[in-house]
Amino acid sequence: DIPSLAETFKDDFAIGAALEPSQTSGLSADLMKKQVNMLVAENAMKPASIQPVEGQFNWDQADQIVAFAKENGMSVRFHTLVWHSQVPDWFFQDADGKPMADETDAKKREASKKLLLDRLDAHIRAIVGRYKDDIKYWDVVNEVIEPADPDSMRNSNWYKITGTDYIATAFRAAREAGGPGIKLYINDYGTDDPKKRDRLYALVKEMLDKGVPIDGVGHQTHINIYNPSVLNVIESMKKFKELGLDNQITELDMSVYNWNDRTDFGAVVPDDILQKQAQRYKELFEALKSNAGLVSAVVFWGIADDHTWLSTFPVTRTEAPLLFDKQMHAKPAFWAIVDPSKL
Numbered sequence: 001d002i003p004s005l006a007e008t009f010k011d012d013f014a015i016g017a018a019l020e021p022s023q024t025s026g027l028s029a030d031l032m033k034k035q036v037n038m039l040v041a042e043n044a045m046k047p048a049s050i051q052p053v054e055g056q057f058n059w060d061q062a063d064q065i066v067a068f069a070k071e072n073g074m075s076v077r078f079h080t081l082v083w084h085s086q087v088p089d090w091f092f093q094d095a096d097g098k099p100m101a102d103e104t105d106a107k108k109r110e111a112s113k114k115l116l117l118d119r120l121d122a123h124i125r126a127i128v129g130r131y132k133d134d135i136k137y138w139d140v141v142n143e144v145i146e147p148a149d150p151d152s153m154r155n156s157n158w159y160k161i162t163g164t165d166y167i168a169t170a171f172r173a174a175r176e177a178g179g180p181g182i183k184l185y186i187n188d189y190g191t192d193d194p195k196k197r198d199r200l201y202a203l204v205k206e207m208l209d210k211g212v213p214i215d216g217v218g219h220q221t222h223i224n225i226y227n228p229s230v231l232n233v234i235e236s237m238k239k240f241k242e243l244g245l246d247n248q249i250t251e252l253d254m255s256v257y258n259w260n261d262r263t264d265f266g267a268v269v270p271d272d273i274l275q276k277q278a279q280r281y282k283e284l285f286e287a288l289k290s291n292a293g294l295v296s297a298v299v300f301w302g303i304a305d306d307h308t309w310l311s312t313f314p315v316t317r318t319e320a321p322l323l324f325d326k327q328m329h330a331k332p333a334f335w336a337i338v339d340p341s342k343l
């Protein structure tokens with residue numbers, strides 16, 4: 001019998017994991033029950049899953065995850081009300097079925113913008129209305145910053161059609177539908193990168209100044225065993241804390257490869273690599289623990305190495321980014337965090 005992550009960090013922050021509905025039973029479920037006290041849907045609560053056709057809501061998968069969390073006394077993060085990916089095309093089609101973003105006539109553009117914001121508002125009110133008592137933490141918008149795009153705002157359909165108005169509309173609708181009891185986050189990856197961090201900071205500040213109800217920043221934290229530095233990860237969160245916001249690490253995993261590396265370790269990840277990973281995880285958790293109140297939750301993007309998006313991205317290969325191996329056994333990274341004397 002091994003210790004529990006959730007128990008180990010109970011005075012510091014919540015510990016979470018992402019899961020698919022299929023993982024609410026079986027070995028993954030058993031491991032999550034023991035190890036975490038927060039859950040997030042890996043895909044089941046994205047716009048394409050919840051409202052694939054306008055007005056037709058698929059609640060089954062999301063309900064399954066919420067029920068599993070309730071049965072086991074776990075809190076839930078909602079991921080995600082708004083995203084540029086995994087969002088159905090119908091959102092962005094005008095009354096004639098044409099892509100809104102292609103419209104050149106000013107009047108029609110204005111009408112499209114209104115239609116899109118109305119659809120967004122309805123999407124959010126339906127979902128938040130259903131889950132506001134069961135889900136406390138919400139990714140309201142995901143990945144809206146892109147330093148390579150104009151004004152460093154991701155040039156998505158949302159942005160092309162509404163500018164940044166979709167962001168304000170989304171937070172306001174969520175607050176109105178959910179009340180003050182739910183916590184609203186702007187979520188992104190690469191928030192340790194000073195350029196991206198500063199753009200995100202400026203956007204959040206601008207929104208807060210306008211009275212847009214943002215409670216916190218979600219830092220995905222898809223890192224690898226080489227980059228980025230733990231210091232940069234921590235520094236970024238400190239900046240947002242100084243603004244009065246909560247921070248959550250929302251999608252933590254640590255690839256065993258460097259960003260541009262396309263090699264494959266094959267069946268067995270070398271031990272020195274797993275040890276390096278353990279040291280990095282240890283460094284990160286020590287930094288989080290010693291900065292009391294910096295984060296309210298640390299959520300892993302999965303629970304064990306048998307199921308991780310990284311095993312097919314950017315290429316299909318052996319990956320081992322989490323704390324448990326494919327057989328659900330604790331890896332060196334788990335012991336490094338929980339009890340380094342067992343390393």
Ligand code: G3I
Nearest residue numbers: 042043046079085086142143189220222251301308309313
């Ligand atoms: O469900 C369908 C299945 O019916 C179909 O046969 C199959 C064929 O491709 O696709 C299945 O959908 C896949 C879906 O995951 C569910 O497994 C999609 O192809 C696949 O693209 C999708 O990937 C997800 C990805 O987001 C989409 O961008 C990953 O599982 C999920 O881990 C990943 O999560 C994102 C976060 O939402 C945001 N931050 C980055 C993170 C990692 O990319």
